[in-house]
Every structure is written in structure tokens, then in C-alpha cells.
Amino acid sequence: MNSTQNGFMAKFQALLEKYVVPVATKISQQKHLAAVRDGLTVLVPVTIIGGFAILLAQPPVSASMQPTNILFQFLCTWRDWAAANIGVLLTPYNLTIGAIAVYVTLGVAYQLCKTYKMDPISNLISTLLVFLCVSGVPQGFVSGEATVNAIPLTNLGASGMFTAILVAISVVEINHFFVKKNIVIKMPASVPPNVAAPFHLLIPAVVNVVLFIGLNMLSSQLFGADIPGLIYALFQPLISATGSLPSILLINVLMTTFWFFGVHGANMVGVVTGPLTLVGLTANATAYAAGKDLPYIFAGAVNSVYGGWISYFAVVVVILLFCKSSQARSIAKIASVPAFFNINEPLIFGLPTVLNPFTLITFLICNNLNFTIVYFLMESNFLGKFFVSMPFTVPGPLQAWLSSMDPKSILVWAALLVLDVIIALPFIKAYDKQLLATENVEEMSAE
Structure with missing residues (x-):
């Protein structure tokens, strides 16, 4: 780069480091947002189990398919077997993705307890109790000739996620306040800690239960909806707005810019996008299980699979x-296998892409163009939306297919790779020319 380019990049870097990076760092490290981000991360195994369960129970096979060849025979056998055992096969789905808010409550509460160095078990039990008091109120159902009480899954799925987050944070904060102010039941020193711990939080637990049951009743009287219904209605516009194409492109620009400075872009924006993509994924899975159109494009790992x-x-x-x-070339050889499994740190810090304007421009163009194409393909229903969560190391084309069960996704992924290679070629060749010049100078100096 010439001196003018160096001067511009230095000013641009100084500007971002002064105004943008500190703010983003504070946001990502804010204890409640960090608890949400880390609490949702531990749910990945739960969503994977639920995703595979729904794939087994709802194979992508039409009712009209006939066993005319070996592949169709397998698919038709799978379809008939799934139909005969759908109740059993959907049990893991109903108790994972179908009740995802329960796990969100536990995950967020646990992470916040770690921040405050509070006893996790007692806090998790009281938090789960409070959440069930507002979102899992038992209702009477007629079963045969008897009436039984059961907890409906309505507010325990995707629609209850934001309630779960707010309840988890509120309950742990109230518990922390009581402990800090020493408003607790103290047991004699001779009582073992594991016995004393539950009594230590008994007073704040009672306060939390009474408070949230009262708020639930008040919400129903004033607004005609319980707390989960009211919170979901308030957050619904945010979900829609964040799932719009301009919002997603802005998220991509921010992530790429953070990575440019060596800051983990996904961690920076994940505190905001994580709950929204999980809501989208669970809502899509629920719609798929019910045989309905999938409502959300911004769901699961779609932005990563078709982007970076x-x-x-x-x-x-x-x-x-x-x-x-x-x-x-030496870095690319080392990074090729990890990159195929979506592990890009060897390339990021080895090439490097950090503070590299050639790769910055490449990623800004490719990531946003890729998702724009995918967005319109999904909006037109040409390409299937994501409703299954996969381990992040599953290769891109395979993950695109398994997450949506749309075989066209493999072709789209491959076409986008070719497009990105064409876009990246002039920028990376220019960077290669710069590296060659440096290497030639070093060789001459060594001689």
C-alpha cells in the first residue's frame, strides 16, 4: 500500500478503536448480555438432539412417492416407519426444542450465578420454579373419562424464550440483592453447606414466587394476556425488524469490521443476534413439525453457513x-482443512486477515452479496429455511442441506463459493503481489 492508503487505514483504525471497539467490548462484556450469550451457547446439544428427532419423525418425503427404485424404497420405508412411530419419535423434539425456554432459563441463570459466585443449584431451582409459575401453569385436560392436570408447551417453546431470559435475570438479581443485604436464613455453623444452601435462598425464593405470580395476574387483568404473551407481543416487532435484509447486512458489516481488528465478531454481535436466531430456529422447527410454512429466514446458523x-x-x-x-500458500495449506470444517482462525491470524484491507473488502462484498442472494431465494421459497441445528464443524454444504433438508442448498452453496472465488481473485492476487515483493526484498537482503 502507498503512504496515502497507509494514512487512511491508520486514521480509520484509530477512529474505530477510539469510538466503536470500546463500546462494542463493553456491550459484549456486560454481565447480563454475556449471561444470555453464554447461556444460549450451552443449549446447542439440546437443539441438535431435537433437530435430529424431528428429521426422523418428519422425513422429507411426499405422501405420493412410490418405491420405484432402491432410494425411493428406502425413503418410503422411512416415511411409513416414522408415521407408525411418530409419537415416540417426537418425544425428544417436544422435550427439547418444544420446551426450549426451560433450558434457556437454566442456562442464563447459571451463567449469571457464575458471575456473582452464587450457589448455582439453589438459584437454578428457584429460577425454574418462578418461570414455571408464569409460563407453565398447569391446566385441566380431559383424558378419557377423567380430567387431568398437565403443563401445556405453549409458553415453553420459542414464544417463551424472552420470558425465560427476563425471568432468569430478574430472579438471580433479586436473590443476589437479598444475599448482599444479608436478608437470608442463617443456619448454625454445624449444618453442612449442602443442607444450609437451600435455606439461604428461601426468603428471596418466596418473594420471587409471590412477586411473579402477582405480576402474572396483574398482566392478565390489565392487558388480557399473561406475562409470556405480553413479552412475546412486545418483542415480536424486534424479531421482525432484526430479521430484515438491511438489518442482517448491517450485522455482517459489523462482524467483518470487528474481525478486521482481531476482535471476535461473532461474540460481539452474538449477544444481540443469538436469542433472535434461536427463536427463529425453534419457530421454524415447530412449523415444520406441524406441516406449516417456515416463518423465519434469520434462523440458526444460516448467516454463517452462507456467509463467512x-x-x-x-x-x-x-x-x-x-x-x-x-x-x-503455506498458510493456506495449513488452513485448508480447518476452513472446510468452518474453523477459520488459522487463516485469520496466519495470513493474516487482521488489519488486511484486501481481505476486508473481499469479505464485505462476499458476505453481504451471499446473504442477499440467499435471502431472496428463501423469501421466494425456492430455497428451504433452516429449522435444524448442526454442530458448527459440519462442513458448509452438508450443514446447509441438513439444516433445511433442501438438496438445492448444496448447489446454492457451491455456486456461492464459485462466485466468492471470482470476487476474491483480484483482491487476493493484489495482496499476493505485495507479499511477493516483500519476500524478494528479504531474499536479496539475505544474500
Whole structure:
């Protein structure tokens, strides 16, 4: 880069480091937002189990398919077996994704307890109790000739997630306040800690239960909806707004910019996007199980699968096929296998892409163009939306297919990879030329 470019980049870097990065860092490290982010992260195994359960119970096979060949015979056998055992097969789904808010409550409460160094078990039990008091109120159902009480899943699924987050934070904060002010039941020193701990939080637990039951009754009287219904109605516009194309493109720009400075972009914006993509994923899974149209595009890992995971791999492909710099090629060879499994840190810090304007421009163009194309393909129902969560190391094309059960997603992923290679080629070649010049100077100096 010439001196003018160096001067611009230095000013741009100083500007972001002064005004943007500190604010984003504070947001990502804010204890409640961090508890939400980390609390949702531990739910990944739960969503994976639920996702595979719904795939088994609802195979992507039409009712009209006939066993005319070996593949169709397998699919038709799967379809008939699933129909005969759908009650059993949907049990893991109903108790994971169908009741995801329960796990959100526990995950967020646990992470916030760790921050305050409070006893986790007692806090988790009291938090779950309070959440069930407002979202899991038992109702009477007729079963045969008897009436039984059962907890409906209505407010325990995606629609109850925001209630779960707010209840978890509120209950732990109230517990922490009582403990800090020493408004607790103290047991004699001779009582073992595991016996004394539950009594230690008994007073705040009673306060929380009475408070939230009262608020639930008040909400029903004033607004005609309980707390979960009211909170979901308030957050619904936010979900819709954040799932719009301009919002997602802005998120991509922010993530790419943070990575440019070596700051983990996903962690920075994940405190905001994590709950929204999980809500979208669970709502889509619920719709899929009911045989309805999937409502959300911004769901699960869709932004990563069709965004950065393609563009990073495209840079590796460009370097291996078209570049001559020994530095770039050696890093690309090392990074190629991890990048195929969506692990991009070797490329980020080895090439590096940090403070590299050539890769910054590449990623800004590719990530946003990729998702714009995918957004319109999904909006037109040409491409299936995500409703299954996969481990993040599942390769991109396979993850795109398994997350949506749409085989066209593999072709779209491959086409976007080719497009990204074409876009990245001139920028990475320019960077390669710069690296070659540096390597030639070093070789001459060594001689």
C-alpha cells in the first residue's frame, strides 16, 4: 500500500478503536448480555438432539412417492416407519426444542450465578420454579373419562424464550440483592453447606414466587394476556425488524469490521443476534413439525453457513490455485482443512486477515452479496429455511442441506463459493503481489 492508503487505514483504525471497539467490548462484556450469550451457547446439544428427532419423525418425503427404485424404497420405508412411530419419535423434539425456554432459563441463570459466585443449584431451582409459575401453569385436560392436570408447551417453546431470559435475570438479581443485604436464613455453623444452601435462598425464593405470580395476574387483568404473551407481543416487532435484509447486512458489516481488528465478531454481535436466531430456529422447527410454512429466514446458523464460512474458504481456494507467495500458500495449506470444517482462525491470524484491507473488502462484498442472494431465494421459497441445528464443524454444504433438508442448498452453496472465488481473485492476487515483493526484498537482503 502507498503512504496515502497507509494514512487512511491508520486514521480509520484509530477512529474505530477510539469510538466503536470500546463500546462494542463493553456491550459484549456486560454481565447480563454475556449471561444470555453464554447461556444460549450451552443449549446447542439440546437443539441438535431435537433437530435430529424431528428429521426422523418428519422425513422429507411426499405422501405420493412410490418405491420405484432402491432410494425411493428406502425413503418410503422411512416415511411409513416414522408415521407408525411418530409419537415416540417426537418425544425428544417436544422435550427439547418444544420446551426450549426451560433450558434457556437454566442456562442464563447459571451463567449469571457464575458471575456473582452464587450457589448455582439453589438459584437454578428457584429460577425454574418462578418461570414455571408464569409460563407453565398447569391446566385441566380431559383424558378419557377423567380430567387431568398437565403443563401445556405453549409458553415453553420459542414464544417463551424472552420470558425465560427476563425471568432468569430478574430472579438471580433479586436473590443476589437479598444475599448482599444479608436478608437470608442463617443456619448454625454445624449444618453442612449442602443442607444450609437451600435455606439461604428461601426468603428471596418466596418473594420471587409471590412477586411473579402477582405480576402474572396483574398482566392478565390489565392487558388480557399473561406475562409470556405480553413479552412475546412486545418483542415480536424486534424479531421482525432484526430479521430484515438491511438489518442482517448491517450485522455482517459489523462482524467483518470487528474481525478486521482481531476482535471476535461473532461474540460481539452474538449477544444481540443469538436469542433472535434461536427463536427463529425453534419457530421454524415447530412449523415444520406441524406441516406449516417456515416463518423465519434469520434462523440458526444460516448467516454463517452462507456467509463467512464460504468466503473464508474461497480465499483459501484462491491462494492455492492462483497465488505464488510462499507465505500465503503455506498458510493456506495449513488452513485448508480447518476452513472446510468452518474453523477459520488459522487463516485469520496466519495470513493474516487482521488489519488486511484486501481481505476486508473481499469479505464485505462476499458476505453481504451471499446473504442477499440467499435471502431472496428463501423469501421466494425456492430455497428451504433452516429449522435444524448442526454442530458448527459440519462442513458448509452438508450443514446447509441438513439444516433445511433442501438438496438445492448444496448447489446454492457451491455456486456461492464459485462466485466468492471470482470476487476474491483480484483482491487476493493484489495482496499476493505485495507479499511477493516483500519476500524478494528479504531474499536479496539475505544474500
